Amino acid sequence: MAATGFPDEMRNAGLSDLTAKAVDLVAEGKGRQRYEQAMKELDRSAAPDAQASGSPASESSSDGTGGWWLWSLIAVPALALTSLPTRALVRSRRTPSAIPQLVFATARAADEAGLRRRAEAEVPALGEAAQAADATTTPDLQRALDAYGAAGTVLDEARGLSDLAGVLALAQESRDALAGSRDLPLCFFDPRHGRTALRTGWRPLGRRERLDVAVCQECANALQARRAPEVLTDTDEDGRTVPYFELPAGRSVWAATGYGSLMSPLDGFHTRRSTTR
Ligand SMILES: [Zn+2]
Structure with a gap:
C-alpha cells in the first residue's frame, strides 16, 4: 500500500x-x-540532498517533482x-475503534475487485461453452442458457460481494445443466469456498429450525469443532455488516436461495424478477 x-x-x-x-x-x-x-x-x-543542504537547487528538486x-x-x-x-x-456507538472498520473496508474492496475479475472471466467462458454445446445431447441446454443469461444480468447490476458471488452460483448452475449433472452447489457459508463436500444440518443463531445446507470441507470441520465458519457478509438496512443469510429473504435473493443450498439460484432469480416487476 x-x-x-x-x-x-x-x-x-x-x-x-x-x-x-x-x-x-x-x-x-x-x-x-x-x-x-x-x-x-x-x-x-x-x-546528495543531505550533503548539499546549502545549495539553492538540489538535483532532486530542481524540476519541482523530486519530492x-x-x-x-x-x-x-x-x-x-x-x-x-x-x-x-x-x-463510536457501534465499534470501539474505527481502525478495524477502515482495514475491513480496504480488505473488502480488494476482495470485491478480485471477485469481480473472476466473475467477468467466468461469464464469457460460460457463453462459449453453451454455444459449443450440442442441443441433441444436452437436454438441459435451455436451463443452462437461462442461468447464463441470469449470471450476465446479475454481473451487470452487481452492487457488492454478495451479488458477485451470485454470479458464480448461477454460472455453476449453468455448467451443471450443460454437463447434465446434479452435483452439490457451492458452499452455503461463502460460495467462494467452491464446490461442497457434503450436506449437513445447521441451525442459525437465534432461530429454531435447522437448515439443510451444503458446506465445503473446511466449513464442515469448523461446524464439527463448534467454531463459526467464515461467512460471506452483506449490508443490512441499517448499514451494518451481517452474514448475508441474515438478510430477509424478500430483500436478498442470495439469502432466499443460500446460493443453491436452499433453492436453485436461477429459480430464486426468476421469482425475484417476477415479484419486483
Ligand atoms: Zn465453506
Missing part, C-alpha cells in the same frame, strides 16, 4: 484513487517490488489518520 503513491500518474491522486491503486497493486502482486524500487530511488536522491513521492509517503497515512477521528465519531 505504501507503494501506491510512487507511480507518476498517482502524483495528484486523491485518497480513493490511491486506495484503488493499492487494490490494483495487490492484485497484480507487484506491490513489494514497486515499493522496494521506489525506496532505492529515495535513497539515491536523499543522499512528490516523499509527500505521498507522508500524506497518504496522514490523510488516512485525519479521516479516522470523523469515522470514529460516526461509528
